[in-house]
Each structure stands twice: as C-alpha cells, then as structure tokens.
Amino acid sequence: MKSFQLNWVIDAYDSGKLVVNFLKEKQLSKRALTDIKFHGGDIRINDEHVTVRYKLKEHDLLTVIFPEEDRGASLEGDPYVPYSIVYEDDHCLVINKPANVPSIPSRDHPSGTLANGLIYYYEQKNIPSTIHIVNRLDKDTSGLMLVAKHRFAHSLFSTQQKKKQIHRSYEAIVHGAVRLSEGTISKRIGRKSDSIIERVVTEDGQEAITHYNVLSTSKELSHIKLVLDTGRTHQIRVHMASIGHPLCGDSLYGGRMDHIQRQALHSSELTFFHPILLKELSFSLPLPNDMKSML
Incomplete structure (x- = not known):
C-alpha cells in the first residue's frame, strides 16, 4: 500500500525556516512528527531524507510521508454494507449513509457498520488507513457524513469542528403543527440517570442549542430544517420532543411509528473548508424516499 504523503514547493517567504517550524505552521502536531519519525514515515527534501532541523531553501521540494495506520484486528471489511460516496479525494470522503446502518x-452492532463497509473499500483501493469519522450519525439517521482518510486530515477537521467551522443542516418530520415558523431551542442536555442510551433536558447537562425553520406544515405533521450550534448526543430528537413535537418514528422520545419505521431525520447539507486543498466544499442531498413519501 502506498502511504499518504504531502508535498510543498518552498517559496522565498519560507526559505530559511527550519522544517520543524514550517510543519508546525502547517498544523502538524508534535505527536504527528513523532509518529513519522518512529513508525515508518519520512521527511524528504528533493527525495533525500532530512531531519526536522534542516533549513529550507527556495525551490526545495519538501515531502512528508505518513506511516501506515493500525486498523485493529476487530475491524473487518464488509462488502455488503449499503452506502454511497458523494465526494472523494486523497484526504477525505463525503458519504451518503442510509438509515439503519450504524x-x-x-456492543449492540459489532458488524455491518459504515466503518466495516469503508474498511472493505480501503482494502480494495489499497488505502493504508483506518476509519476516521468526523461527524457521526445515529444508526437510523440518514444523510451526509464526513470521513477523513488519514490522521493528519482528521486532526485538521477536528480542529475545525471545535471552532464550529464545519456547517451541517438537517431535515426532520415531526408530529403536530409547529406553531412558530422559526425558533431556537436552548436547553441543556444530559444522560438519563437510569439509561446508558436515553438523554433528557436537565439543568446540570451540557449546553445545547438548536435552530429550526418550518418548511411546510399540516395539522398532523411538520417538515422542518435544523441547524445545530452544538453537537450533543440525540440533540435534535431531545429538543424537538421537549417542545411537544417529537420526530416521527422516534419511539425512544415519544414519536409514533405509524408513518415511518425510524426517526425521520436526514443530514441534508454539509459545508466545510478543505484544510489541505484550501477551498470550500459544499454538498446537499434530497430527502430519502421513506421521508419524501410522508410529504
């Protein structure tokens, strides 16, 4: 398998810098440099090995070769996991995950997950990496997911995520006619005391903020768009249930199963600045058929 590598042609501005300082400016962490040094990676100038104390010259070709990643013996490839690739480059994937795929x-789902499906894909394409999911979706939530292809990309995306620079929006179908055309729900969320799965609105929970817009409504159902300021577990499901409009199909939080057999929630839009290609990428997906039929 060919290891991931990054290349830079040094310009006059960076001439004279030590490799270690240049790479620090490119957000390679001390840990990443240690991994490169001790676990099979390499740093090269014009295809010759150098140390991080090398002083860069104009027109040098600096190459950083990352070590192969350990996938773990328990993560086996599965060719039968359903998903589709919306976008791919050397550093990331954007995935359309269907409902009912963890x-x-x-413990409850040791196999048949998106990670198992992606590992099989990596094996077929000789991609020397393990799975780095940037934004995880619940098993029954469909839609867009961002996956980093190597540790360095994952680190950059994680930093963006902490700074709220990765923008996602969701669409949901909830019970009842939502009265306000738009609104913000700011209620703290924590784990329910007698459950390892269920979350509740509680004063001692973590801050959680959800913005919503009503796209269409009837007496029985409302189709809404949601944007999150925070990313708490089950945030949309808990917040909508807390204002009396649980998601259709979400039996855990009071939704009925008469319209759909899973929570009617879809990750429909994803926008981020690609930290390596240095450009903004934006993606959108229509509602899947099971939600579309409800409208």
Whole structure:
C-alpha cells in the first residue's frame, strides 16, 4: 500500500525556516512528527531524507510521508454494507449513509457498520488507513457524513469542528403543527440517570442549542430544517420532543411509528473548508424516499 504523503514547493517567504517550524505552521502536531519519525514515515527534501532541523531553501521540494495506520484486528471489511460516496479525494470522503446502518461497531452492532463497509473499500483501493469519522450519525439517521482518510486530515477537521467551522443542516418530520415558523431551542442536555442510551433536558447537562425553520406544515405533521450550534448526543430528537413535537418514528422520545419505521431525520447539507486543498466544499442531498413519501 502506498502511504499518504504531502508535498510543498518552498517559496522565498519560507526559505530559511527550519522544517520543524514550517510543519508546525502547517498544523502538524508534535505527536504527528513523532509518529513519522518512529513508525515508518519520512521527511524528504528533493527525495533525500532530512531531519526536522534542516533549513529550507527556495525551490526545495519538501515531502512528508505518513506511516501506515493500525486498523485493529476487530475491524473487518464488509462488502455488503449499503452506502454511497458523494465526494472523494486523497484526504477525505463525503458519504451518503442510509438509515439503519450504524456508523461504527458497538456492543449492540459489532458488524455491518459504515466503518466495516469503508474498511472493505480501503482494502480494495489499497488505502493504508483506518476509519476516521468526523461527524457521526445515529444508526437510523440518514444523510451526509464526513470521513477523513488519514490522521493528519482528521486532526485538521477536528480542529475545525471545535471552532464550529464545519456547517451541517438537517431535515426532520415531526408530529403536530409547529406553531412558530422559526425558533431556537436552548436547553441543556444530559444522560438519563437510569439509561446508558436515553438523554433528557436537565439543568446540570451540557449546553445545547438548536435552530429550526418550518418548511411546510399540516395539522398532523411538520417538515422542518435544523441547524445545530452544538453537537450533543440525540440533540435534535431531545429538543424537538421537549417542545411537544417529537420526530416521527422516534419511539425512544415519544414519536409514533405509524408513518415511518425510524426517526425521520436526514443530514441534508454539509459545508466545510478543505484544510489541505484550501477551498470550500459544499454538498446537499434530497430527502430519502421513506421521508419524501410522508410529504
């Protein structure tokens, strides 16, 4: 397998800098440099090995070769996991995840997850990496997911995520006619005391903020768009239930199963600045058929 690598042609501005300082400016962490040094990576100038104390010259070709990543013996490839690739480059994937597919293995779902499907894809394409999911979706939530292809990209995306620079929006179908055409729900969310899964609105929980717009409504159902300021577990599901409009199909939080057999929630839009290609990318997906038929 060919390891991931990054290349820079040094210009006059960066001439004279030490490699270690140049790479620090490119957001390579001290840990990443240690991994490169001790776990099979390399740093090269004009295809010759150098140390991080090398002083850069104008027109040098600096190449950083990242070590192969350990996938773990328990993560096996599965060719039968359904998903589709919306976008791909050397550093990331944007995935359309269908409902009823868990993102990663767990005690309840040790196999058949998106991670298992992607590992199989990596094996077929000789991609020397493990799975780095940037925005995880619940098993029954469909739509767009961002996956980094190597540790360095994952680190950059994680930093963006902490700074709220990765923008996502969702569409949901909820019970009842939502009275206001738009609104913000700011209620703290924490784990329910007698459950490892269920979350509740609680004063001692973590801050959670959800903005919503009503796209269409009837006496029985409302189609809404949601944007999150925070990313708490089950945030949309808990917040909508807390204002009396649980998601259709979400039996855990009071939704009925008569219209749909899973929570009617879809990750419909994703926008981010690609930290390596240095350009903004934006993606959107229509509602899947099971939600579309409800409208």
